[in-house]
Amino acid sequence: MVRLKTNSIVKLFLCIVLCICFLQLPHVNADNISNNAAEFTISPVYPREQKEDDAGYFDLNVKKSTTVPVKVKISNLNKNQDIEYLIKVGNATTNDNGTINYTNFKNKKDTTAKYQLTDFISKTELKQKVTVKAGSSSEVTVNLKVPKQKFPGMIAGGIYVERLTNAYVDEKSGMNTRNHFSMTLPIILTEQAKVKRIAKMELDKVTVKNGPEITAKLHNVKPVMFGKLSIDSKITKKNRSTVLVHKKVNNYQVAPNSSFDYLVSDSSNQLGAGKYTIDMHLQSGKRKWHLVKDFVITSKQGAPLTKRTGWFGVSMLLWIIVVVLILIIAALIVVVVRQRKNLKR
Incomplete structure (x- = not known):
C-alpha cells in the first residue's frame, strides 16, 4: 500500500510538471514565421570591368571617361506576392568598432578624398525603387560615370537593397510596425592594374x-x-x-x-x-x-575622488581622510607634549 501511494504521488508530481512546461511553451504562429523571412536574394551581374568573376562583389578596374553599368539581380522568393524594394548607393566608411560600412548615405565627404563613389552616379540613380513580381527576378542598373581625371588608389562603396513590402498592423496595439530586411553588395573601383597600397x-x-x-x-x-x-x-x-x-x-x-x-x-x-x-x-x-x-x-571631466582609487585599491577620498586624521593626531600630540613640558617648568 505504501509503495502504491508513493508511485501515485510521483506520477501526480510528474504530470503537474509536464503541464506547467506545456503551458510555458511559446506559441508559434506560421504567419509570423513567414513575416520574419527576408524572402529575397541579391546577386551581382558583373560587367566586363570585373577583375574576378567569383568575387561575390563588384571589384572593378575602370578607365577614365567611361560609363560602367553595375547591375544587381533581385530575386523575389515569395511565390504569392509582388514585393517592392528600395535600392540606394552609399560610400564606404570605417565604423568605430573597426569594421567597414559600405553604405554610408551621408553627403559629407572626407577632406582627404579626391572622389567618392556617389560622385560617379546621377542623383536619379542614387535612390531607386523597383517592384519584383512573385517568384521572379529583376535587374536594377546603376551607371558609374568615370571622370576624365584619373583618381589614385581605390574608391569603395556599396549597393544597398531593402525590402519595403513587409509592413503590417498589430490590431491589439494599433501600432504600425515594419520588419527590416536589407542586403548590401560592396563596390570597389581602381584605375590601375596594381594599386600602390601605401597607407598613412x-x-x-x-x-x-x-x-x-x-x-x-x-x-x-x-x-x-x-x-x-x-x-x-x-x-x-x-x-x-x-x-x-x-x-x-x-x-x-x-x-x-x-x-x-x-x-x-x-x-x-x-x-x-x-x-x-x-x-x-x-x-x-x-x-x-x-x-x-x-x-x-579638466576638473569637471575628471573622475571625482569618490570614484578614484589609490594604493591597494582603497578609495582616494578615504586615503585623504586618513592622512588628514593622522596630521590632526600628530598636531594634537605635539601640543600635549609642549604643554607637559611647560607644566614641568
Whole structure:
C-alpha cells in the first residue's frame, strides 16, 4: 500500500510538471514565421570591368571617361506576392568598432578624398525603387560615370537593397510596425592594374568627455583599404612613464580616406584632472605607425575622488581622510607634549 501511494504521488508530481512546461511553451504562429523571412536574394551581374568573376562583389578596374553599368539581380522568393524594394548607393566608411560600412548615405565627404563613389552616379540613380513580381527576378542598373581625371588608389562603396513590402498592423496595439530586411553588395573601383597600397594613419584629435571617457580620432588619409590592423594604446601623465591606461585590439578594418573614433579609455579607469599623453602603436602587416598626442582632463571631466582609487585599491577620498586624521593626531600630540613640558617648568 505504501509503495502504491508513493508511485501515485510521483506520477501526480510528474504530470503537474509536464503541464506547467506545456503551458510555458511559446506559441508559434506560421504567419509570423513567414513575416520574419527576408524572402529575397541579391546577386551581382558583373560587367566586363570585373577583375574576378567569383568575387561575390563588384571589384572593378575602370578607365577614365567611361560609363560602367553595375547591375544587381533581385530575386523575389515569395511565390504569392509582388514585393517592392528600395535600392540606394552609399560610400564606404570605417565604423568605430573597426569594421567597414559600405553604405554610408551621408553627403559629407572626407577632406582627404579626391572622389567618392556617389560622385560617379546621377542623383536619379542614387535612390531607386523597383517592384519584383512573385517568384521572379529583376535587374536594377546603376551607371558609374568615370571622370576624365584619373583618381589614385581605390574608391569603395556599396549597393544597398531593402525590402519595403513587409509592413503590417498589430490590431491589439494599433501600432504600425515594419520588419527590416536589407542586403548590401560592396563596390570597389581602381584605375590601375596594381594599386600602390601605401597607407598613412594620423591621430587627428583626442576628445575627453565627463567620466572621463577618452576617444582618439584615427584617420586614414590615403585612398587605400586595409585590414588586420592592431592598435596598442597607452595613457600616461605628461612627461611621466608610468602607464595609467593600456588597451590593445586586433583585426580592425579601415576604408579608404576615412576616420573613426577609437575609445581608448572609458570612465572605469578613474583618471583625474591633469595633463596626459596618449601613445599609440598601430600595425597592419608590414605597415607601422607611432602616434603621440598630449591632452588635458579638466576638473569637471575628471573622475571625482569618490570614484578614484589609490594604493591597494582603497578609495582616494578615504586615503585623504586618513592622512588628514593622522596630521590632526600628530598636531594634537605635539601640543600635549609642549604643554607637559611647560607644566614641568
